Amino acid sequence: MSEVYANRRNRLRDRCSASGSATALISRPVNVRYLAGAAPRGAVLLLGREEDLLLSPGPPDPQPGADRLDEALRVQTLPGRTGGPNATGGDAAVAAADLAADQGVDSLAVEEHHLTVSRHRALRSVAPRLRLDDVGGIVEQLRLVKDEEEISLLRVGAEIADQALGELLESILVGRTERHLALELERRLVDHGADGPAFTTSVATGPHSGRRGHRPTDRRVEEGDFLTVCLGAAYHGYRCEIGRTFVIGTSPADWQIELYDLVFAAQRAGREALAPGVACRDVDRVARQVIDSGGHGDALPQMTGHGVGLEIEEDPQLAPTAMGKLDACVPVTVEPGVHLPGRGGVRIDDTLVVRPEADGGPELLTITTKELLAL
Amino acid sequence: MSEVYANRRNRLRDRCSASGSATALISRPVNVRYLAGAAPRGAVLLLGREEDLLLSPGPPDPQPGADRLDEALRVQTLPGRTGGPNATGGDAAVAAADLAADQGVDSLAVEEHHLTVSRHRALRSVAPRLRLDDVGGIVEQLRLVKDEEEISLLRVGAEIADQALGELLESILVGRTERHLALELERRLVDHGADGPAFTTSVATGPHSGRRGHRPTDRRVEEGDFLTVCLGAAYHGYRCEIGRTFVIGTSPADWQIELYDLVFAAQRAGREALAPGVACRDVDRVARQVIDSGGHGDALPQMTGHGVGLEIEEDPQLAPTAMGKLDACVPVTVEPGVHLPGRGGVRIDDTLVVRPEADGGPELLTITTKELLAL
Incomplete structure (x- = not known):
């Protein structure tokens, strides 16, 4: 080394x-x-x-x-x-x-x-x-362009986060508080070999769901809630991020399905736009347009993704005012979200590595399913 | 407010x-x-x-x-x-x-x-x-001198840390890793109402024991170990600190008892020296002299205590080069420690509030026993 x-x-x-x-x-x-x-x-x-x-x-x-x-x-x-x-x-x-x-x-x-x-x-x-x-x-x-050693550390970190999240989904969620779920996720990250959480684990239920960087409270998971979880592992110093939104109970409401589909479509558009040479603002734009078309453009945060590495938030930014283009071997998040005050919302967040099409296109590091799971 | x-x-x-x-x-x-x-x-x-x-x-x-x-x-x-x-x-x-x-x-x-x-x-x-x-x-x-509202927040934080530590001591420790014990302590802090840990919880076993700011590793607790635990709760933004050293097994070795008694005497001397108007360096000096007299002066860190409040480490410093005097209503830690490379060591750490003698002298916030417990 x-x-x-x-x-x-x-x-x-x-x-x-x-x-x-x-x-x-x-x-x-x-x-x-x-x-x-x-x-x-x-x-x-x-x-x-x-x-x-x-x-x-x-x-x-x-x-x-x-x-x-x-x-x-x-x-x-x-x-x-x-x-x-x-x-x-x-x-x-x-x-x-x-x-x-x-x-x-x-x-x-x-x-x-x-x-x-x-x-x-x-x-x-x-x-x-x-x-x-x-x-x-x-x-x-x-630090922007990572070598394969750095990417492999991010890959392990993403696997750990996927494991921790997967295990949580197998447990009973209703009645538990955001803070307890966040702590359990952090314990599982360490169990699976992380140095620690990459950032403060965010668990947001009901009206809190879909909020970026929501700090866990004592609110308990209830039937019918959206549940948004955002976590990451630090592994040998490298930090990744995954965010998913679930629905609690047997059948999501129509507005939940609609909102989920919209954010999912925006996130997919952002992911598919990742390629060497593409302007960072264009990745943001394609994701943002989908949300806009659904009438929720105002609810979007000012950034739909960012680089990760030794810091959980580093260059490049995927934002309307971002300068510069993507390079191969740059890991970024794609994480559009919509939060409707008083109701809740959806965030879907992946860490991917920009790769040329000849190498198979963007490499998805966080592989937990993005179907809308009813838990 | x-x-x-x-x-x-x-x-x-x-x-x-x-x-x-x-x-x-x-x-x-x-x-x-x-x-x-x-x-x-x-x-x-x-x-x-x-x-x-x-x-x-x-x-x-x-x-x-x-x-x-x-x-x-x-x-x-x-x-x-x-x-x-x-x-x-x-x-x-x-x-x-x-x-x-x-x-x-x-x-x-x-x-x-x-x-x-x-x-x-x-x-x-x-x-x-x-x-x-x-x-x-x-x-x-x-920020140096706290009002009674701030002190009461620190007092609640200290109670939470005492509770978390007390519960840990009732569980089986042998065979568990430093990382797991640290995570369990952090979970208990939150269970009891802390915003979160005041700083990265330190659990140090065997040869790691007594080291200031030791980051928990995968080493497991063994019979005969010294076990040093340092933790704190953040409560409404205010951060306190407690550190204790225990021995694992039925009977501590002679060197362990000697070293513990020495650090305990130094920590008590430091605590007893706290009073309004006393020079910060003099508090450091009395603690340091005890350690010196036991022949371990070289193993002492450069600071034997510090202020706490919204930050876990703020003014004043209790150190040989510190300027200034203590005031009433200033919360500080007193935390001498000795680490012997390869063998381990002892730290004892309390958070106290400087009070005039007329008000009963220094107020101890972290009340967990400082007897050498064999667990």
């Missing part, structure tokens, strides 16, 4: 050199994790002309899940850290700037979208002659 | 006026929560000379737990947000700066320890004539 991280750092080095900064300071934890294999608390990565260095404000904490620091990477521990994440005493970013200045580096590219104004000022004050540039979202861009 | 938030905002307004900025922009979510009762995702609080305004980048999400936005607060929703937390399109902080400039405000105090360099630049670019000052950690300072 060590080569993977060295290759990523070398790609970053090339990009930085091309934009005029030979030395870069990566402070955003998820970016440190991507480039170093793990992100000890408060650690930063100093990417030099030739050698890279991980500076950590304390002895390395045990890392979550299977994160292992690249053994080829030199690590330096700072003495005497007592501060929290906002303290500048023992701040690894400040120490890195100091070190770079000592080594005669004249310009350092930093992550201005992550460093706070206070930390940036502390960097300037320890190294007043060092020019601080902005590395921008280069690491986020590198 | 509405008055509580208005009073907090008025205190902040007084502080800001005293330091020359009549208008402040609060962007750090936990600070927004403190001043507004809830922190919708991406929302910021614009504290004006007379009126305050919450700017939210989208329709309000359902809030976690019992967080309710102060009804007396004016709320403005920004149109057309599609960006994530790093996107500046639809950034409520940028919109707030724009609005302040429109209203003829000449200087705006911002949280430079929270705003990133990129967002700060976006503020400057929408409102080039607006002078941006630093509000510093004023809100964090206001």
Whole structure:
């Protein structure tokens, strides 16, 4: 695995050199994790002309899940850290700037979208002659297209989420609260080998159903409810997402069937539009048009899908204002939903990997059925 | 409750006026929560000379737990947000700066320890004539001393954690993994009414025991192990912490009894030192001296306690380099621990509220026994 991280750092080095900064300071934890294999608390990565260095404000904490620091990477521990994440005493970013200045580096590219104004000022004050540039979202861009190793971790995560959801569906649901169902799902994720949930598991019943990111409450599942479940597994740091809506009881009402069919058609349209070279906004548009045609366009959220990876919500966005096109090997969610205030609604959410048609088209990672199940 | 938030905002307004900025922009979510009762995702609080305004980048999400936005607060929703937390399109902080400039405000105090360099630049670019000052950690300072309402929420959270821990101790532990025990504790926290765990529950067995912030693994509890458990409940947003170490089997080994007695003595010394007016570093020192006298000073972490409240780790710090003195009504943890690599160790962790001697001295919130239990 060590080569993977060295290759990523070398790609970053090339990009930085091309934009005029030979030395870069990566402070955003998820970016440190991507480039170093793990992100000890408060650690930063100093990417030099030739050698890279991980500076950590304390002895390395045990890392979550299977994160292992690249053994080829030199690590330096700072003495005497007592501060929290906002303290500048023992701040690894400040120490890195100091070190770079000592080594005669004249310009350092930093992550201005992550460093706070206070930390940036502390960097300037320890190294007043060092020019601080902005590395921008280069690491986020590198992270966009996944290698097959990353995709296989997402695939395992999706299998785990499918298993946890499948087991839940076999149990009695009526009378149980949203919070208990969410906790049971999270326990099952861990039982099946997840590091933990990829995000706060959402279970929404009755009038809550169909709401994006609904936080579970003490409401109990009742006959006739829509039940929307959205969960994901974190596996070796990679996060996937699945969302399904079910109906409780023997026969769904007509409005439930109609709404379900509409959201299902929108979600299928979005999935089928995924291909390398397609504009992200066009994927959003085809899904949105279906919902619009059913008269529920106003109920749609501002985004119908997004990238996943080390973060549960990362680039690209599938939204009307999104720029850019899809590439092969980019994993995304497709998750339109409609929530009718007071009544409830439907969300259907899959994680897929964009693949060219020659490879069989989009690869569906979350394979739980999307039929409207009556439970 | 509405008055509580208005009073907090008025205190902040007084502080800001005293330091020359009549208008402040609060962007750090936990600070927004403190001043507004809830922190919708991406929302910021614009504290004006007379009126305050919450700017939210989208329709309000359902809030976690019992967080309710102060009804007396004016709320403005920004149109057309599609960006994530790093996107500046639809950034409520940028919109707030724009609005302040429109209203003829000449200087705006911002949280430079929270705003990133990129967002700060976006503020400057929408409102080039607006002078941006630093509000510093004023809100964090206001949050330090808790009112009795806040303390009662912490007290309920501590009771919940005690209950969850007590129930676990009645079950069979040998053969179960750290991960399962941690999940069971988290489920019990929610069963008893917590919003959720206050932080990732730590269960550490055998050689892992005594390690601060140990992430649960698949190691199973064995006869003769030390078992360290650290958990907390979040209740209406407030977070407490309890940590205990047990021994598995009928009779602890001599080294286990010795180490336990040492850490217990250190923790008691720390607890007994808590009083209004005492220097934070002195509380740390008395606990540290006990551990030092037992020859384990090197194994001590850099901090023996910290404040709790809306964050699980907030000011003050109980550490050798900490500045400042304790006040009445400040809740802190006292949590010395010793971890011997390869063997394991002991942590004992309580949440207490600093009270004057006339009121009975420090109030212990986490009341689970600190005897060395053999389970």
